[in-house]
Amino acid sequence: MKICHKYRVPIVPFSGGTSLEGHFIQTRNGITIDFRNMGEIIQLHQDDLDVVVQPAVGWELLNEYLEQYGLFFPPDPGPGAEIGGMIGTGCSGTNAARYGTMREWVLSLTVVLADGTIVKTRQRPRKSSAGYNLTNLIIGSEGTLGIVTEATLKLAVLPQETSVAVASFPSVKQATQAVQEIVRKGIPVAAVELLDKEMMKCINAAGQTSRDWREEHTLFFKFGGTPNGVKEQIKETRNVVKQFGSKSFEFAKSQTEREELWEARKEALWSTLAMGGDNDSCWTTDVAVPVSRLSEVVSETRADMDRSGILGTIVGHVGDGNFHAFILYNDTNKHIAEGIVHRLVERAIAMEGTCTGEHGVGMVKRPYLETELGKEAVDMMRRLKLALDPLRLLNADKVC
Amino acid sequence: MKICHKYRVPIVPFSGGTSLEGHFIQTRNGITIDFRNMGEIIQLHQDDLDVVVQPAVGWELLNEYLEQYGLFFPPDPGPGAEIGGMIGTGCSGTNAARYGTMREWVLSLTVVLADGTIVKTRQRPRKSSAGYNLTNLIIGSEGTLGIVTEATLKLAVLPQETSVAVASFPSVKQATQAVQEIVRKGIPVAAVELLDKEMMKCINAAGQTSRDWREEHTLFFKFGGTPNGVKEQIKETRNVVKQFGSKSFEFAKSQTEREELWEARKEALWSTLAMGGDNDSCWTTDVAVPVSRLSEVVSETRADMDRSGILGTIVGHVGDGNFHAFILYNDTNKHIAEGIVHRLVERAIAMEGTCTGEHGVGMVKRPYLETELGKEAVDMMRRLKLALDPLRLLNADKVC
Known part of the structure; x- marks a missing residue:
């Protein structure tokens, strides 16, 4: 069992497939968050079309559970992803074309801030104008502003x-x-x-x-x-x-x-992974552009990968102007893969797009945030980060 | 022509129907924002289903303009409301049952912060996980975090x-x-x-x-x-x-x-206003509850108004569990109207609802924010406010 002492741990933003079993986090004021028991579906409100869950619940398991009630949770990222990680990255998946992203499907969060304060961001109605949108500030913040311990999710009725x-x-x-x-x-x-x-x-x-x-x-x-x-x-x-x-x-x-x-x-x-040898890794990345630029950005990226001499495939949630590139590389040609990714990101930003549609910023794309949004927007993000976590204890040096 | 010197003006969050003509705001670093020219539709991106507008554009006018392209902007609050005010309150309207609220229909904002910094919150793709959701922090902040000077709005295709x-x-x-x-x-x-x-x-x-x-x-x-x-x-x-x-x-x-x-x-x-005499005013308020509590909250509110002896009507966007009460009152019986409103708010909060579904907090509902969300959440909002506006210059003493 691994105890993560105080804050100086890289707080895992519960990313897809990560098992949290055996993880504890102790906050400064002595509260211990025990993530061993973070995989519970706490309460279904069938008539309100919402469900309260803990962050280590997987979206696939959740949907298996909901099917008997004729309901489902629309965001469908990669297999194995858990609600906490999906909140961390503000992800989406194939259903986003019709249903939108995590930002539209989370009603409320319980969050532990860096100083140990526990905040419930919102009550359960479908609609609220009561104060700042704390829920959506946490969604997509990649574990840098607080640790999510509970989420109330909106649900949709399964189509006939x-x-x-x-x-x-x-x-x-x-x-x-x-x-x-x-x-x-x-x-x-x-x-x-x-x-x-x-x-x-x-x-x-x-x-x-x-x-x-x-x-x-x-x-x-x-x-x-x-x-x-x-x-x-x-x-x-x-x-x-x-x-x-x-x-x-x-x-x-x-x-x-x-x-x-x-x-x-x-x-x-x-299938892309299966094409690689024992020494190959797969770089998965994503960008999004306004739909009118989709044809251009995909064609140019395809041509760039063809020229590179290494294998790259394209899979896209194209209804949102969002797509992924999967690139096989090894130690010898890693620089070629890096070149493809960096040119892809620059190409998308130049087309009024974003360096990431659903994967998040993390470390690799951090330098691009300023290119995409300008110094002023990134500075505003840093002011928010420092207001909530002045010692930069939570998932330090990520995002902004 | 009225010049609003520096910050100590109650910054109008461009609420419904307010004419902004003749308003100027001068920021500390000398930038003057001239709201006389804030009523322009700047650019329609027909293929991307988005439009860039200034904050004093009315939603009804916008939809008249969009009709020729087979498009519309779904949020439909009261007649006369302008995009800036709709952003300020995070409002919605009758279409929210299907299409959601302002929070779902704004892609990006240009905002002037209290120190004069100009921030563009996001580029134009339908989807982005690039950094904190600044757009949604500003929506519903009632002019307390920054002044919106431009908005990029998502559009929907008019149904056949x-x-x-x-x-x-x-x-x-x-x-x-x-x-x-x-x-x-x-x-x-x-x-x-x-x-x-x-x-x-x-x-x-x-x-x-x-x-x-x-x-x-x-x-x-x-x-x-x-x-x-x-x-x-x-x-x-x-x-x-x-x-x-x-x-x-x-x-x-x-x-x-x-x-x-x-x-x-x-x-x-x-029609409710028409029932009042010369000395009567109309108190309009709104709350929202989880849909399963709708029947209870509306029935109890109806009974409370019937007992009060003054005229109150109920109009609801009930598909979201959200409804309005319109209450006629005058100097003599104002305390009765206040009683109805306060009991309504307390009733909604007790049912896991919100003190406001789409009107915003302002001053009257400010004391209820803590009842609804707890001291910790309101404190978190205050930390965000102070991080962006440490001198509390923008629409001071509102919201949190």
Whole structure:
């Protein structure tokens, strides 16, 4: 059992998959936070569509629990992520196109500040204008302002009907233009994900899905709503992808087909990893741009990776203008991977975008915050940090 | 022309309907902010579904402008409200049931801090995890942390089809229970508004609508979506209201009928005002509770107003558990109105609710912030205030 004495520990912002078992944190005024027991679902308020949970509850487990009540928690980042880490990074996932990010799905937090003060940021109503938005100040602060010990989450009602569709395109430009048109028309797709040609090749090569895929730039769609609503969404989406030169359009007619068609999306990261050798690591990064710049930023990034001589794949929550690059590297060519990432971030910022859409700033992207937002905004963040944690004890030297 | 010297002016948080013409604010480092020219729509990014505006743009004018592009800005508070005031209070309106509040519809702000620093809180992508959420710290801060000079707002695509329906109920309990069921079932109504029996009586008495109304507790619904989607929503809503004893259910079959049916909702405040004499004032207040407590809080408030002997009406954005009370009073019976308001606030807080769902804290509700959130949360707000405005120059003695 590891006791983290006082503050001078790098407070883990409960990031995806991190087990907190055996972790204690003792605050200056003697309160001990015991994270061994931080994996409880405390209370479901079925009629209010909210649930109170502890930070080490995983979003997948939470959704398994909620299914029996016909409810779900929309943010769906990588497998294994826990609510605390999702709050820390202000993450999202594939459902963000329809449902938004963590910032929209947390009602209230219990937070331990650096001086040991315990703050409950808000009561439970869906709406409140009572004072400063402390909840949203903590979301995305990466453990630098306080330690979250409890969260009240908003829930959504499971749609009556869901479906999945897949469309492949001759070029990244046509695929991303189709996405821009879907956004502009307001077709309420639950998710729209881009897997580029290299990604589709990796998925076939890894052979972890039950079928083979066209090795083309591919869009994966999720639909949800009433039965007629879903039919209408599929019809409108089919029209748009056709207009932008899609070579194929398949949609699921059963639960089995839904799972089969979504399999490739689920296997994206693992398939890229499977292409690496024993000495290879995978650099995962993300940026976001206004949707009108999506085509440009993805095309330029694809070309940059092709020129580099190392394997890079692109997977995107493109309905939000957000995408990930997965880059395989080793000790010999790490500088090439770094070059791709830094050029990607600079490219996104130059297009009025952000250095991170859902992963957070951490250490690597810290120097870019000033490029993106200006010295004044970063200084404002530092003033807030120092107001709440003057000794810089919580997750020091991160974010700002 | 009025020059506001330095900071010691009550900085108007651009509240609804306030004309800013002729207002200047001079910051300590000599920057003069000229609010005469703060009513411009600066740039529409049609493909990104966002628009850059100045704070004195009214939401109704903005939506008139956006209609030609098939777009709209969802938050719809009282007539005359301007974007700056809507940011100041973190307001919402009838559309919040479907679309959420200002907190969800502002991408980025340009803010002048108390020391004259100009901060742009964020770039334009739909999604970002880059640093602390400065945008949402400013929204709802009622002008106490900085002065907003520009805002980038998210926009929604106008639904293909819209409709309106009206259902009346024998009791407040049945009406609110129907709302709870609609929320629980996840029927995606764009708005669901309660006008209580007293309110409907005032509307008939004021005679400002083109028809007479049943003097019963009444729910007004707005629907939006594809033609089939709207039909489905109306059908499901009709089933629910019937199940909870609705005596009538009418829905609009044309644009004219839509406007006619929504007229009563639009005339609510004016109709209550029309019932007052020359010496009467109208106290407008709001609270919000978790939806499961709605029936209880509205019933108890109705009974309290009935006992008081003065006229009070209830109008609610009940889909969010949020409602307003309009209370007529004069110099003689002001203490009775105060009593109703204070009991209402205490009742809502005791039900895990908030002292204000969309109006903000200001001065009257300031003592309740600690009751609602605890001393620790209010102290945290004060630390943030002092970090950004150590001399308490901006809208002093408000909020926290």
